Structure formats: C-alpha cells, structure tokens
Amino acid sequence: MMPQMHNDPASNAVAGCGPLIPPLSDSLRPLRQQIFERVRAAGMIARVQVAKDLAVSPASVTMGVSELIEAGLIEEVAATREGEASRGRPAVALGVRAEAHRVAGIKLSDREHTAVIVDFAGNLIANEVVERKPLAMTLPQMLAAMENLLDKVCAKAGIGRKELSGLGLGLPGFVDQQSGTVLWSSVMMDRNVGLAAIAGAHLGIPVHVDNDANLVTLAELWFGVGRRLSDFAVVTIEHGVGMGLVVNHRIYRGAHGLGMELGHTKVQLDGALCRCGQRGCLEAYVADYALAREATTALNWMGKDGQSINILLESLYDHAKAGNASARSIFRRAGRYLAVGLSNVVNLFDPSLIILSGERMRFDYLYAADTLAEMENLAIATGRPRPPIEIHAWGDMLWAQGAAALALSALTEDLMAAGRDSASREVAAQ
Numbered sequence: 076m077m078p079q080m081h082n083d084p085a086s087n088a089v090a091g092c093g094p095l096i097p098p099l100s101d102s103l104r105p106l107r108q109q110i111f112e113r114v115r116a117a118g119m120i121a122r123v124q125v126a127k128d129l130a131v132s133p134a135s136v137t138m139g140v141s142e143l144i145e146a147g148l149i150e151e152v153a154a155t156r157e158g159e160a161s162r163g164r165p166a167v168a169l170g171v172r173a174e175a176h177r178v179a180g181i182k183l184s185d186r187e188h189t190a191v192i193v194d195f196a197g198n199l200i201a202n203e204v205v206e207r208k209p210l211a212m213t214l215p216q217m218l219a220a221m222e223n224l225l226d227k228v229c230a231k232a233g234i235g236r237k238e239l240s241g242l243g244l245g246l247p248g249f250v251d252q253q254s255g256t257v258l259w260s261s262v263m264m265d266r267n268v269g270l271a272a273i274a275g276a277h278l279g280i281p282v283h284v285d286n287d288a289n290l291v292t293l294a295e296l297w298f299g300v301g302r303r304l305s306d307f308a309v310v311t312i313e314h315g316v317g318m319g320l321v322v323n324h325r326i327y328r329g330a331h332g333l334g335m336e337l338g339h340t341k342v343q344l345d346g347a348l349c350r351c352g353q354r355g356c357l358e359a360y361v362a363d364y365a366l367a368r369e370a371t372t373a374l375n376w377m378g379k380d381g382q383s384i385n386i387l388l389e390s391l392y393d394h395a396k397a398g399n400a401s402a403r404s405i406f407r408r409a410g411r412y413l414a415v416g417l418s419n420v421v422n423l424f425d426p427s428l429i430i431l432s433g434e435r436m437r438f439d440y441l442y443a444a445d446t447l448a449e450m451e452n453l454a455i456a457t458g459r460p461r462p463p464i465e466i467h468a469w470g471d472m473l474w475a476q477g478a479a480a481l482a483l484s485a486l487t488e489d490l491m492a493a494g495r496d497s498a499s500r501e502v503a504a505q
C-alpha cells in the first residue's frame with residue numbers, strides 16, 4: 076500500500092512537488108551586493124578579478140562598481156604591481172571605502188563589558204573594557220551601562236555616538252536574533268525583552284542583538300580561520316557552555332533563532348542541577364559555576380563565600396597545578412563531560428573544524444590529552460580522522476568584534492536593500 080500523503084494525489088499536478096521555498100543561494104543575491112562582498116572579502120581586488128571570481132562579464136562588473144562608487148561604498152585604490160611600481164600608471168584596484176561607515180560592537184557579560192568600534196572595511200578603530208560585579212541588571216541599568224560604555228569607546232575613537240551606523244550587541248542567554256528579543260540572560264533580570272528596539276530607541280542608532288556564542292562564531296567567520304571554511308563549529312566555555320555552528324558559510328540559528336544550546340544538552344539523566352532549572356545539562360558539569368560549586372564542597376571552601384568565582388577558580392587551578400588530588404579530579408571530571416559534549420557535536424554535525432573559545436587557563440585542564448582520548452572513544456569510528464580542534468583564547472574583545480560584524484552585516488543588507496529599492500523604482504519609472 077502507498078504511504079499516506081498530505082496531498083490528494085489527483086491535485087499533485089497543481090500543487091507541484093519539491094521544496095516550496097527556493098534554496099538560499101549566493102547567486103540569487105543582487106550582483107551589486109555580490110560585487111561589494113567580494114571586494115570586502117578581498118580587501119583589495121582588480122575589476123577583472125571580480126568578474127572572474129563571480130563568473131560574470133567585465134561589463135556588468137563595471138556597471139555594478141560605478142553604482143557602488145557613486146553610493147560611496149567602495150573606492151578605487153592604487154595597487155602596485157610587482158616589478159612595475161616605477162613605470163607608467165599604477166594599476167587600479169577596488170577597496171571598501173573604510174570611512175563610509177563606522178559601527179560598534181558591545182559584549183555584555185557577568186564579569187566585564189567590552190566594546191569595539193570598527194570602520195566599514197572592518198578595521199578596528201578603538202576598544203574599551205569596563206569591569207563589573209556579576210549581578211543581573213534591570214533594563215534601565217543595562218541601558219545606562221551600554222550608553223556609558225558606548226560613549227567611552229566613541230570618545231577613544233574621536234567620534235560622536237550619532238556618527239555610528241549601527242551597534243551589534245551580544246549577551247549570554249537565549250536570544251531571538253531575528254526579532255531582537257532576549258528571552259533570558261544571566262546578565263538581565265527581566266525576561267522576554269525586545270532589547271534591540273528598546274536599546275535602539277534609547278541610543279538613537281540601529282541595534283542588533285545576538286547570543287554571545289553566535290558572536291564569537293561570527294568573529295571567526297569574519298576575521299578568523301572561519302573565513303576559509305564552509306562548515307565549522309565553535310564551542311565556548313566560560314560562565315556557560317555555548318555553541319555556534321556555521322553551515323555553508325552562514326550561522327545556523329534554528330527555526331526560532333534559538334539553536335545550538337550545547338550547554339543544555341543532557342549528559343546525565345537526573346544529573347546535576349543547571350542554571351536553566353533542569354538537570355544533567357553539560358553546562359552543569361563544565362561551566363565556571365559548576366567547577367566553583369564542586370570546589371566549595373570538595374575542598375571545603377565554604378568559608379570563602381563572597382569571593383568572586385574567578386578568584387575561586389584561579390585558586391582551584393593553582394591547587395591542581397600543585398598536585399592537589401581533589402582539585403585535579405574536579406577538572407578531570409569536567410574534562411570527561413566536555414569530551415561527551417564534543418563527541419556529540421562531531422557525531423551530529425561532522426564539522427571540518429571545532430574551535431574551542433574561552434580563557435586559556437581552563438583549557439590547560441579541561442582540554443587535556445585525556446579529554447581528547449575520551450572524545451576519540453566516544454565519536455563514531457568511521458576510519459576517518461576526527462575533525463581537528465583548535466583552541467582560541469582571544470578573550471572578550473573577540474566577542475565584541477563579532478558583535479561589530481553583526482552590525483556590519485546588518486548594515487550591508489540595509490544599504491544593498493536601499494539600492495535595490497531605488498533601482499526597481501528607476502525600472503518602474505521607465
């Protein structure tokens with residue numbers, strides 16, 4: 076018997092078959108946008124090379140380029156050709172007009188807030204860090220913190236806040252990037268806040284919000300090794316365990332913008348209590364607070380209440396380094412759970428690379444040779460080598476740069492959409 080279909084077979088001719096939504100393909104993007112993105116990715120590139128790379132005629136590239144130059148988004152730059160520098164006219168290449176726009180990126184976290192300002196070509200202009208106490212903020216407190224940090228970093232860059240074309244904002248927790256809503260964050264008291272719209276109105280510039288793990292993934296995609304990879308995963312370990320996944324050069328966000336909560340995948344039924352209220356989450360074994368919880372009980376550090384988690388962890392690290400068996404076993408156990416989490420990532424997604432991002436000290440213990448061996452055992456044996464794992468301990472500034480990439484990417488879409496509108500109006504007017 077034929078399996079039951081949703082459609083009446085008789086109506087198939089009308090309903091058609093195959094996915095109704097056309098696949099997202101770069102070739103469907105307007106040529107002008109493809110040219111711009113090619114120039115931005117190359118840094119400096121000749122027109123003829125753009126045409127070759129995009130497999131279009133030099134004439135259509137010339138047309139697209141004139142529009143982009145007229146719009147002030149790219150410019151001609153003198154490129155010195157090897158051996159020809161001294162004779163004749165210098166070759167002309169294309170580059171993004173760096174001063175056309177400036178955007179800011181901010182990362183809010185439990186320990187500190189970081190901010191960067193980058194120009195339209197992605198060059199870092201200024202950065203700033205503000206230490207803070209790890210307490211959840213009310214919305215007004217959060218807006219004030221953002222404003223204060225933004226004004227500081229703008230002062231460093233020598234520009235006014237209104238000169239920014241956008242702000243990318245990253246924070247830990249569950250964030251619906253599309254709608255700009257923060258459903259829950261450890262740095263925020265309120266839940267379900269339309270932060271992008273509220274912060275945008277407060278600061279007077281367009282604001283885009285995302286989960287901090289996605290931002291570190293964006294930073295790798297825009298500025299790091301991820302530029303050359305189509306499919307890779309980033310696992311972040313600090314206060315929580317986060318993950319970003321790039322599929323076909325794009326961040327995968329899930330149907331509701333909430334995908335990739337690796338920290339809350341279960342590694343133990345009825346296991347340790349997690350911050351999210353459930354039990355047995357990976358985060359409840361690997362994150363800062365999990366290590367601190369173990370340390371306070373196993374090492375009888377109950378009297379040290381009130382000291383920061385960071386100091387406690389550093390002390391735990393020192394004890395482990397000095398050979399303290401309890402301290403070592405805490406890291407060893409966390410490392411084994413991390414191995415479970417990483418092997419699940421390998422088994423599910425087959426990434427070409429896994430980047431571990433966070434603070435160096437933790438990885439000395441969490442990601443030791445034992446962890447690697449354990450992971451090897453837990454990943455399915457295909458006979459092929461498992462994906463390489465790289466540790467990038469670049470700190471919070473990297474996250475803020477990812478936030479700036481979010482703003483740049485949104486700005487680019489806006490600028491190109493604006494161009495599209497005027498182009499279609501011209502066509503309509505003819």
Ligand SMILES: [Zn+2]
Pocket residue numbers: 338339349350351352353356358
């Ligand atoms: Zn959880």
